[in-house]
Amino acid sequence: MTTETGNTADTAQEVLAVEQPADRPGFWAGRSGLVVAGILAAIGAYLTAGIITMDVPEGAKAPGPTFFPILIVIAIFVLALLLAVQTLRKPEHVTEIGTVHRFHTDWKSLAFVFGSFLAFALLLIPVGWLISAAVLFWGVSRALGSKRPLFDLGLSLVFASCIQLAFGAGLGLNLPGGILEGIFG
Amino acid sequence: MESLSLLLEGFAQAFTPMNLLWVFVGAFLGTAVGVIPGLGSSMAVALLLPVTFSLDPVGAFIMFAGVYFGGLFGDSTMGILMNTPGGSTAIATTFEGHRMAKLGRAPQALATSAIGAFIGGLIATSLVVFFAPKLADIAVMFGPAEYFALAVFAFIATASVVSDSVIKGLSALAIGLALAMVGIDGISGASRFTADVPQLFDGISIIVITVGILALGEVFHVASRIHRDPKLSAIAVSGRPYLSKREFREALPAWLRGTAFGVPFGVIPVGGAEVPTFMAYGTERQLDRKRRDPQFGKGAIRGVAAPEAAGNATSGTAMGALLALGLPTSATAAIMLAAFQQYGLQPGPLLFERNADLVWALLASLFIGLVVLLVLNLPFAPLWAKLLLIPKHYLYAGITVFCGLGVYATSAAVADLYIVLAIGVLGFILRRYGFPLAPIMIGVVLGPLAETSLRNAMMSSGGQVSVLVDSPVTWALYGILALVLAYTLWRRVTAKARQDV
Numbered sequence: 001m002t003t004e005t006g007n008t009a010d011t012a013q014e015v016l017a018v019e020q021p022a023d024r025p026g027f028w029a030g031r032s033g034l035v036v037a038g039i040l041a042a043i044g045a046y047l048t049a050g051i052i053t054m055d056v057p058e059g060a061k062a063p064g065p066t067f068f069p070i071l072i073v074i075a076i077f078v079l080a081l082l083l084a085v086q087t088l089r090k091p092e093h094v095t096e097i098g099t100v101h102r103f104h105t106d107w108k109s110l111a112f113v114f115g116s117f118l119a120f121a122l123l124l125i126p127v128g129w130l131i132s133a134a135v136l137f138w139g140v141s142r143a144l145g146s147k148r149p150l151f152d153l154g155l156s157l158v159f160a161s162c163i164q165l166a167f168g169a170g171l172g173l174n175l176p177g178g179i180l181e182g183i184f185g
Numbered sequence: 186m187e188s189l190s191l192l193l194e195g196f197a198q199a200f201t202p203m204n205l206l207w208v209f210v211g212a213f214l215g216t217a218v219g220v221i222p223g224l225g226s227s228m229a230v231a232l233l234l235p236v237t238f239s240l241d242p243v244g245a246f247i248m249f250a251g252v253y254f255g256g257l258f259g260d261s262t263m264g265i266l267m268n269t270p271g272g273s274t275a276i277a278t279t280f281e282g283h284r285m286a287k288l289g290r291a292p293q294a295l296a297t298s299a300i301g302a303f304i305g306g307l308i309a310t311s312l313v314v315f316f317a318p319k320l321a322d323i324a325v326m327f328g329p330a331e332y333f334a335l336a337v338f339a340f341i342a343t344a345s346v347v348s349d350s351v352i353k354g355l356s357a358l359a360i361g362l363a364l365a366m367v368g369i370d371g372i373s374g375a376s377r378f379t380a381d382v383p384q385l386f387d388g389i390s391i392i393v394i395t396v397g398i399l400a401l402g403e404v405f406h407v408a409s410r411i412h413r414d415p416k417l418s419a420i421a422v423s424g425r426p427y428l429s430k431r432e433f434r435e436a437l438p439a440w441l442r443g444t445a446f447g448v449p450f451g452v453i454p455v456g457g458a459e460v461p462t463f464m465a466y467g468t469e470r471q472l473d474r475k476r477r478d479p480q481f482g483k484g485a486i487r488g489v490a491a492p493e494a495a496g497n498a499t500s501g502t503a504m505g506a507l508l509a510l511g512l513p514t515s516a517t518a519a520i521m522l523a524a525f526q527q528y529g530l531q532p533g534p535l536l537f538e539r540n541a542d543l544v545w546a547l548l549a550s551l552f553i554g555l556v557v558l559l560v561l562n563l564p565f566a567p568l569w570a571k572l573l574l575i576p577k578h579y580l581y582a583g584i585t586v587f588c589g590l591g592v593y594a595t596s597a598a599v600a601d602l603y604i605v606l607a608i609g610v611l612g613f614i615l616r617r618y619g620f621p622l623a624p625i626m627i628g629v630v631l632g633p634l635a636e637t638s639l640r641n642a643m644m645s646s647g648g649q650v651s652v653l654v655d656s657p658v659t660w661a662l663y664g665i666l667a668l669v670l671a672y673t674l675w676r677r678v679t680a681k682a683r684q685d686v
Contacts, residue, residue, distance in 0.1 A: 033618045039611070040356060043363050050378040060373035061644050068636040069377065072362050079356045086352060109408040113585070114610070117401070120589050121602035136589060137582045140404070144411050144578035159583065163590060172239040173594050 033087040040080035047073045112143030128178020129168070133160035188315050195545030199553055204247045207240070208550050211248035212557045215255020220569045221580065222263050223403040225272020226256025226500070227516040227626070231395040232587050234524055235594035242528045243546050249524060250550035251557060253504070253517065254306055257497050258562045259569065261298045265489070266291060266570050273623070274458040274496040277466040281481065281488025288484045295566040296428050297436050297486050298493040303559045305444045305494035309501025310551045312448060313508075317548075320452075320509035321534040327510075329642035330653050334662040335512060336635035339454030341666060343627045346460060346673050353620045360611070361628020362635075364389055371633070372640060384600035389608075391523045392595050394629050395516065397605040398622055400588050402612020404581050409613065411577075432486055439469055439487035443494030450495075451502025454514040454627070458499035465495035504551065507532050508544055512634075516623065519630035527595075 051066045051073065116139025123132035137156035138149075146152050167173040199208070211233070218229035229252050237245035257274065264270035264279035265286050278298055285294035327335075344354035367378045368388025379385035428436070443465040450461040469491045473481045481488055503514045504521075511533030513519040525532050530540055537544055562569070572580075592605045615622065639653075646652035653659065 035614060036356070036618050036620065039614065040359070043360065047363060047366070047378060054375055054377060056375050057373055060375065062648060063640050063643050065370040065373045065375040065377055067640060069366050072359060072366065075355070076359045076363065079352060079359055082352050083356060106409050106411055109411050110405055110613075113405060113408045114606070117585065117589070117602075117606050117609070121599055121606065124589075124593065124602070125599055133586050133589065137586050140408075140585045141578040141582035143408055144581055146576070146578040155579070156582070159586065163586065167235070167590065167594070171236065173235060174597065175590075175593075 031087055031091045033091075034084060037080045037084040037087065040076055040083065044073050044076040044080060047076070109143045109145075113140050116140050116143065124178075125176055126178060129164055129175040130157070130160050131178065133163065188318060191541065191545045192314055192549060194542070195547075195549035196552075198243065198542065198546040199247055199549045204244060204546075204550070205553070207244050207248040208251045208553050209557055211251025211253075212255045212554050212561055213251075215252035216259040216558065216561055216569060217255075217572065218252075219256035219259025219272070220262055220572050221259075221584070222267070222269040223407070224256075224400065224584070225260050225274065225517075226253065227272075227395060227520060228399050229253075229256035229259075230517055230520045230524075231392055232400065232584075232591050234392060234520065234527075235591050237524070238527075238594065242530070243543055245524070245528070246543060246547045247550040249521060250547055251554040253521065254302070254497065254500065254551070254554050254558055256517070257306075257500055258299060258302050258558045261302070261489075261493055262295060262562070262566055262569050265294045265298060274462055274499075276459070277462040277492035278489055278496075280466070281485045284482070285484035285486070285489065290484060292567075293428060293432060293486065294484075294489050296563060297432075297489045299559060299562040299566065300428070301436070301440050301443065301490045301493035302497040302562075303555055304440045305447055305497035305499075306501050306555045307552070308444045309448050309451065309498040310504070310548065310555070313502060313505030314548055317505045317509040318537055320505065321537050324510045324534040327658070328656075329638035329645070330655060331658045331662070332638040333635055333642060333653060334659040335454065336631045336638065338662050338666050339514070339627055339631050340624075340635070342454065342669055344621075344624045345670060350619075353618075354624050357615065357620050357622065358624035358628045360615075361625035361630075362632045364394055364608075364625075365629045365632030366636075371637060382600070384598055389604060390595060390601065391519060391629060393592055393601050393605045394608055395520055395626065396588050396592055397608025398612035398615075398625055399516075400584060401605060401609030402616055402622075404585050404588070405609055405613035406616045407577070407581055409617070436486050436490040439490035440494045442468065443491035444498040446491070447495035447498025448502050451499045451504070451514060452506045452510075454506075454512065454631070458496040458515065459623070461495040461499050462492040465491040501551070508536060508547075509534065511536075513630050516626035516630070519626060522630070 047069055051069055054066060056064055056066065116136050119139065120132045120136040123135060134153075134156040137159050138152050141152050141156070142149065164175055168175045198204070214233055214236070215226065215229045218224050218232060219226055230249065233248075233252050237248055240248065256272070260270060260272040260275040261278045261282065264275040265282035268279060268283040270276045270279045282294045282298060285291065340358055344358045345351050365388070367385055369375070369379075369386050370377050376386060446461045446465040446468070447458065450458065466488060469485070469487045470481050473479050473485060473487065480486070500515070500517065503518045506512050506514050507518045507521060509532075511522070511531065513522045522532060530536065530543070588605065588609075589602065592601050593599070595601075612622065615625075642652050643649070654663065
């Protein structure tokens, strides 16, 4: 679950990075971890708004439905603050050694995977399992570096149909048929 | 010996051709998911949950018995051959296991790990058979205050012991607790944090959260590094995995010691088997240093045997804690809990009375599952490694489709697909910044239990906080927690001091 093996490699890279004087990094370099503190604060804000606007049914015994969330909100804000302070004081080391970008994220591949899953969710009901699952499979394999788009197209359709047959026809799961409704039972 | 006759009845129920087939299918699929790097046994259970929906409860749980242990057998295979542990529980096995493989002893390492997993699971499951009913008797004495103490224990222990930064661990825990709060409040009926979206009234399903955080988050993580990380290659295995008599005798004490470490941790909620596997590994290394010819660092067979036995022993007794106390001590157990609830069953002290036939059939299938897994993994471990010949992009594309299938099939709601996507992004960000994921799962799983028991305890006492520390059981729990924290602190301080020298 945790990426401990990855972390050891990361520290090795950090050591290298210290030896190599990089270009003077901006304030945000190595401090993008503030995003997590931001997410925590946002969750805290959402919970706070929810607690204030909550319709507590009359006659609810104390401690009521807001009691436990209030405790969590307090913890979340404290932790967000601590995280922010920790990230500001100890930024991640930015590495710029040759072509190895350990700390850099491949946004293009990431967006491609994200988009494929979103398309799957949007298409599932209107066009059915077969096509939307094929779109998802095709998109993810493309994002992860497959170089044979046409072959992938065939493979993803076969994969989606296999699942439809095994789970829909075989195990009786109700997968949406969409525009192909009636062709597959 | 009442347990024994009940167990025999369970075996009678499990030994139908159809049920044997389900155990086999479960063990097979569980191993397959476990073998894939980054996906451990909790993912195996979450992704295969929809497969079981059309089965009757007994068949479904018999299949789960196979899946449950299967993920654990699979994850060390990849660790040994490729130095990429399939799950966090296989990390300790990987150190010496991969060294053995590099020295051309991969078959022996695989055999040691498979037999170790078998022995650990077997001993732990036997203990569960004899002690789970007694545990259920004790559990009846647990009131709300005691359950709250247990939950707090799990929260703090997971957040501080398992993760390397306490703030990161606690942050992950808080996110998990926040996710668990969404939905209609069971006590007062108030709708909480649902933004009036009807799909959220029932809360966010544990399956959606597991698939999002663990599986989809992992796919995003792989995608973000696809052109960054060096390619991995597996060590080819020649010959069948087997152990000579000498090697077997060498590994046997380590298997047993590992089991001894693993057994208690199944009942103590510290977020799964990471802690016992590392403790078992550390102990073997300490013992090894005192020998005339230290083996550690040169591919020590005991360094593989002990953690592997510990991991499976933990899972075995975790099943006991789940059945008898209704207390999930790991993410895997939590999804099993969700599976029970899907069938309208509530694990806990009453389960042994109300659904005795199902419980004993499940326990019997755990034994059958272990035997099937030993057969599947001992001779065929090198074949499993061939799974990695599937190009990475197709492997993860397939996993993503299964994520979509699993989430949609559990609820038949498209809204869940959007939620799982959002949670997947969250899981990716947390992975990216090195946050531990186990505390999230523990928060989600035990959050509701913590809240209801806290509120029930305080309602019955009229708002007195002192009710939480009013009984010997709670003193014991908070006392052990304090000891665990002190020990962790001491270890960190000494580790730092040693680094400075």
